Amino acid sequence: SDGARVPALVIGSGYGGQVTALRLAQAGVDVQLVEMGMAWDTPGSDGKIFANTTTPDQRSFWLRTRTKQPLSNFLGFPIDKDIPKYTGILDAEEFGGIIVYQGRGVGGGSLVNGGMAVTPKRENFGAILPTVDANEMYNTYYPRANAALGVGLIDPAWFDSAECYQYARVGRKQAQRSGFPFVFVPDVYDWNYMKQEQANTVPRSALAGEILYGNNYGKKSLQKTYLPQIQATGRVTISPLHRVAKVTPASGGGYTVTIEQLNTTGDVTVTKVVTAAKVFFAAGSVGTSKLLVKLKATGALPNLNGEVGKNWGDNGNVMVGRANQIWDPTGSLQSSIPCGGIDNWAAGGAFAEVAPLPTGIETWASFYLSITKNPNRAQFSWNAATQEVDLNWQTAWKQPGIDMAKSIFDKINAKEGTIYRTDLFGIYKIWGDHLTYHPLGGAVLNKATDNYGRLAGYQGLYAIDGSLIPGNTSVNPFVTITALAERNIEKIIATDF
Numbered sequence: 001s002d003g004a005r006v007p008a009l010v011i012g013s014g015y016g017g018q019v020t021a022l023r024l025a026q027a028g029v030d031v032q033l034v035e036m037g038m039a040w041d042t043p044g045s046d047g048k049i050f051a052n053t054t055t056p057d058q059r060s061f062w063l064r065t066r067t068k069q070p071l072s073n074f075l076g077f078p079i080d081k082d083i084p085k086y087t088g089i090l091d092a093e094e095f096g097g098i099i100v101y102q103g104r105g106v107g108g109g110s111l112v113n114g115g116m117a118v119t120p121k122r123e124n125f126g127a128i129l130p131t132v133d134a135n136e137m138y139n140t141y142y143p144r145a146n147a148a149l150g151v152g153l154i155d156p157a158w159f160d161s162a163e164c165y166q167y168a169r170v171g172r173k174q175a176q177r178s179g180f181p182f183v184f185v186p187d188v189y190d191w192n193y194m195k196q197e198q199a200n201t202v203p204r205s206a207l208a209g210e211i212l213y214g215n216n217y218g219k220k221s222l223q224k225t226y227l228p229q230i231q232a233t234g235r236v237t238i239s240p241l242h243r244v245a246k247v248t249p250a251s252g253g254g255y256t257v258t259i260e261q262l263n264t265t266g267d268v269t270v271t272k273v274v275t276a277a278k279v280f281f282a283a284g285s286v287g288t289s290k291l292l293v294k295l296k297a298t299g300a301l302p303n304l305n306g307e308v309g310k311n312w313g314d315n316g317n318v319m320v321g322r323a324n325q326i327w328d329p330t331g332s333l334q335s336s337i338p339c340g341g342i343d344n345w346a347a348g349g350a351f352a353e354v355a356p357l358p359t360g361i362e363t364w365a366s367f368y369l370s371i372t373k374n375p376n377r378a379q380f381s382w383n384a385a386t387q388e389v390d391l392n393w394q395t396a397w398k399q400p401g402i403d404m405a406k407s408i409f410d411k412i413n414a415k416e417g418t419i420y421r422t423d424l425f426g427i428y429k430i431w432g433d434h435l436t437y438h439p440l441g442g443a444v445l446n447k448a449t450d451n452y453g454r455l456a457g458y459q460g461l462y463a464i465d466g467s468l469i470p471g472n473t474s475v476n477p478f479v480t481i482t483a484l485a486e487r488n489i490e491k492i493i494a495t496d497f
């Protein structure tokens with residue numbers, strides 16, 4: 001509440017923020033957790049908390065009057081539609097050369113993501129976080145994160161027969177015929193629930209196409225894992241629909257934090273000021289970077305160093321669809337939770353998830369989200385004219401990622417005698433090169449911070465989310481974000497409290 005003094009304030013309730021709040025509270029520290037999105041704990045008029053992907057409504061997007069779907073077209077036709085402006089769950093945040101999709105609400109990206117929970121191969125870790133002790137990560141923090149997140153693997157025998165994974169079996173067959181390894185990808189989805197969905201003995205969620213706008217049943221988002229533990233401590237106050245606008249040193253020590261309370265159309269209704277001894281930036285790669293760049297440039301935190309805002313990457317994300325032969329149908333019932341990928345990282349710099357296209361009809365399409373070793377990095381900077389933070393990423397910077405993804409799909413197309421789909425991202429547009437789901441960097445570990453996320457220039461300020469990771473994790477990022485937060489907060493609690 002306004003005028004309060006708190007020992008620790010956490011900005012953002014995604015993976016980094018929830019790890020931080022839980023471990024601090026368990027160590028006896030009272031925490032204020034501030035989240036600009038909604039709590040997502042109350043059903044709407046249809047009796048469900050989250051909207052379905054096929055029928056977007058006001059709950060679906062963050063403060064937009066029209067949907068901005070990642071796949072903008074189907075059979076060439078635009079599929080976006082008007083919706084009421086509302087503090088919905090998925091933010092399609094537009095910068096000059098890229099749209100960055102992010103989750104908004106208590107749970108951050110865990111509310112909207114595919115739940116693919118991948119620990120990078122150890123041989124790749126040195127390139128991801130070069131100053132972090134890999135032994136500690138693989139012996140202690142990755143196992144801790146995987147256990148706390150409830151990561152599990154699909155039953156391979158069930159996979160072989162499940163109707164809802166025909167699309168993935170087609171993906172496996174074609175990958176293997178072209179000589180690429182197909183690997184199962186762990187996920188936080190409850191795989192027993194998935195089996196029951198297929199058997200039609202429970203309400204369907206993944207099999208009803210739910211994913212981008214939240215998942216009503218089977219996915220173990222942070223709402224089902226870290227959050228109940230946080231609530232059980234009794235030490236964490238969570239403020240949804242509250243956005244941190246400013247952090248600056250307080251005259252008596254600690255930090256003055258300015259917080260704007262929002263209504264559900266995004267207007268600021270009240271501005272509150274809290275004093276916090278320590279502040280943890282866990283607003284996500286984009287959220288943390290935007291705050292830090294703005295606060296440095298506007299004089300609130302002038303001593304942050306010049307690395308703030310730098311080394312931002314898209315995890316090499318590119319999307320593409322392929323048109324299969326008539327004898328390779330991918331199924332009209334597709335689980336929205338991917339379970340496998342094509343690994344050509346070492347040879348070609350690409351790891352491609354075999355992704356669903358849950359349209360409810362047979363499309364003969366194979367769809368993929370690739371993570372590539374795209375080396376391009378962008379920078380956030382303060383624009384004094386617009387009073388906003390810009391990102392200088394350019395669409396053309398996706399080209400190395402496209403080339404790496406082609407190392408897989410040109411070969412598969414040649415082998416199968418097939419072609420790319422041209423109807424999913426516009427008219428005659430093959431590559432989804434306009435977006436990322438995996439923003440990373442902007443307050444990079446051991447550059448903008450020390451080796452544990454302590455921000456340079458200010459005692460008691462920390463970055464503890466995807467902003468710490470310099471642009472790429474070689475796989476889907478949230479397990480690494482969680483494990484790194486577990487590592488850093490353990491050190492910070494031991495030494496700074």
Ligand code: FAD
Pocket residue numbers: 011012013014015016017034035036037101102103104105106107108109110112113114115116117118212242243244245282283284285287288291437438439464465466467476477478479481
């Ligand atoms: P976030 O989870 O983004 O949390 C940051 C939170 O801070 C948000 O809730 C935000 O609303 C809040 N916030 C921001 N600014 C402020 C402010 N000023 N004041 C208060 N609160 C603020 N990753 C995987 O590993 N596997 C997947 O299958 C996968 N699929 C994805 C699918 C989609 C559609 C998307 C969008 C992402 C996906 N990701 C996936 C990425 C993953 O969700 C993110 O990497 C992860 O959520 C980042 O964690 P974080 O803690 O850094 O920040």
